[in-house]
Amino acid sequence: MADDKNEEGTEFRLVAKDELRFEVESKATVVMEMMEGKGEIFGTELAKGRKYKFSAGAKVAVYTWHGCKIKLNGTTEVAYISKETPMLMYLNTHVALEQMRVKADEENTRGPRAIIVGPTDVGKSTLCRILCNYGARLGRAPIFADLDVGQGHTDIPGTLGALSVERPSDPEEDYSQLSPLSFHFGHKSPGDNITLYSLLVQRLAEVINLRCEKSKKTNVSGCIINTCGWIRGEGYNMLKMAAGAFEVDSVMVIDQERLYTELRRDLPEFVSVVLLPKSGGVVERSKNTRAEARDARIREYFYGIDNSLYPHTFEIKFTEVKIYKIGAPELPESCLPLGMNAEDHKTKVVPVIPSMSLLHHVFSVSAANSIEDNITETNVIGFVVITAIDMEKQAFSVLAPSPRPLPKNVLLMMDIQFMDIK
Structure with a gap:
C-alpha cells in the first residue's frame, strides 16, 4: 500500500514477503529511508533511519521477510509493491550453498562454485549479488568472479575480474569500494575475440585456485560466477568452457528452459543444474540503455558515486x-609465418x-x-x-x-x- 505525502515523500507499507520495486527517473535522484521494520536490498540489510540516495536510472528492489515501512523522496519512473517475487527460491539456493560450505569446512575440502547463466536482462548479476551478500552476512568470504565484459560489475567494462566479498555490498555503491583483480580484454563482447576471452577466463580461474590454496576461509566460502547473456552458438561453448575452467559444481539457469535442458545434457553428472525464475521487476534494456550504463560505470570509476571523487x-x-x-x-593462412596459426x-x-x-x-x-x-x-x-x-x-x-x-x-x-x- 502506498500513501502520498506531498513534500514529505511517498510512504510504502510492506507486509511479510513483499517487494517494493522502483526505478529512478532520468536526470533525477531518489532518497530512500526505512522508517520501521526490517528490509534488504539485493541481500544487504537496510539500516533503520539511514537515508540512501539513488541516481538516475537506478533500478531498486526492497524485500522484507517480516514487514517494513519505506519512504521515498524524489521522482520515480515507477514505484510499486509486488507479492510475486523469486526471493524465496533465491534464499533456498543460498541455503543449499551454505550447506555445501558447512560440509567443506568439516571435511577440509573445497566449497561450492556456482555459475549463473541465462540470456541478457534476466537478473544474473542481481542473483550473484544476493548470493554473495547472504554468504558475507554469515561470516563467509565468497569470491565473486565477473565474466560479463559488456557491463563490468567488478571494475569497468572491457575487463574480466574477481573480488572477495567479505562484507555485504553497500546498497548505494555495489562493489565499487572494493579492490578487484582485473584482466584487460578491451572489447564489449566475448565474440570480438573469443580466443583471448577463453584465455583470460582460464587465467582468472587459475588465480582464484591459487587464492583458495592459500586461504581456507576463501576455499570453503566458494565462488559465485557471473556470465554474459550470449547463450547461443559460440556463446554456449563459452559457457561450457567457463564451467570447466572453474570446475563448477552448480549451475543456476535463469528463465531459459532450453538452456537448462542443454546444460543438463552436456555437463558432467556431478554438476547440479537448477532452473530459477527471473524477478518480475527485471526489464529488457535497449542497446542505447546498455551503452549509457557502460558510460556511467566508467564515469563512476573516475568521479565516484555522486561525484564523490576528484x-x-x-x-x-x-x-x-x-x-x-x-x-x-586476421591474415590469410598463406600470409602467416611458418608454424604460426590464425589464433596466435x-x-x-x-x-x-x-x-x-x-x-x-x-x-x-x-x-x-x-x-x-x-x-x-x-x-x-x-x-x-x-x-x-x-x-x-x-x-x-x-x-x-x-x-x-x-x-x-x-x-x-x-x-x-x-x-x-x-
Whole structure:
C-alpha cells in the first residue's frame, strides 16, 4: 500500500514477503529511508533511519521477510509493491550453498562454485549479488568472479575480474569500494575475440585456485560466477568452457528452459543444474540503455558515486609510455609465418603508434614492467582516458584517478571510448 505525502515523500507499507520495486527517473535522484521494520536490498540489510540516495536510472528492489515501512523522496519512473517475487527460491539456493560450505569446512575440502547463466536482462548479476551478500552476512568470504565484459560489475567494462566479498555490498555503491583483480580484454563482447576471452577466463580461474590454496576461509566460502547473456552458438561453448575452467559444481539457469535442458545434457553428472525464475521487476534494456550504463560505470570509476571523487588531468610525453593493443588483424593462412596459426594473432601484443585516433579511448594500465613480461595474462592496476593529443608537442593529456606519475608505463588500448563531459 502506498500513501502520498506531498513534500514529505511517498510512504510504502510492506507486509511479510513483499517487494517494493522502483526505478529512478532520468536526470533525477531518489532518497530512500526505512522508517520501521526490517528490509534488504539485493541481500544487504537496510539500516533503520539511514537515508540512501539513488541516481538516475537506478533500478531498486526492497524485500522484507517480516514487514517494513519505506519512504521515498524524489521522482520515480515507477514505484510499486509486488507479492510475486523469486526471493524465496533465491534464499533456498543460498541455503543449499551454505550447506555445501558447512560440509567443506568439516571435511577440509573445497566449497561450492556456482555459475549463473541465462540470456541478457534476466537478473544474473542481481542473483550473484544476493548470493554473495547472504554468504558475507554469515561470516563467509565468497569470491565473486565477473565474466560479463559488456557491463563490468567488478571494475569497468572491457575487463574480466574477481573480488572477495567479505562484507555485504553497500546498497548505494555495489562493489565499487572494493579492490578487484582485473584482466584487460578491451572489447564489449566475448565474440570480438573469443580466443583471448577463453584465455583470460582460464587465467582468472587459475588465480582464484591459487587464492583458495592459500586461504581456507576463501576455499570453503566458494565462488559465485557471473556470465554474459550470449547463450547461443559460440556463446554456449563459452559457457561450457567457463564451467570447466572453474570446475563448477552448480549451475543456476535463469528463465531459459532450453538452456537448462542443454546444460543438463552436456555437463558432467556431478554438476547440479537448477532452473530459477527471473524477478518480475527485471526489464529488457535497449542497446542505447546498455551503452549509457557502460558510460556511467566508467564515469563512476573516475568521479565516484555522486561525484564523490576528484580525478586528475595531466600531460604525459609519447616517450614516457608504451602503448599496445592485444590482438592483430586476421591474415590469410598463406600470409602467416611458418608454424604460426590464425589464433596466435588473437593474443598477439601489437605496438600502437601515437596518433589522433587514440583520442577518448580507455586504456588499461598494466602491472607488467615491460614487453618481456606476459602482458596478455598480466593483471591491470587502473585505467586512464586520453582526453587530448598534441602532435606538435608529442604529448597526451590523460584523465586519471590519481595524480602523476602513472604507476606503470605500459598502456593497453580498449575499443571502448569515454567522453569526459562535465
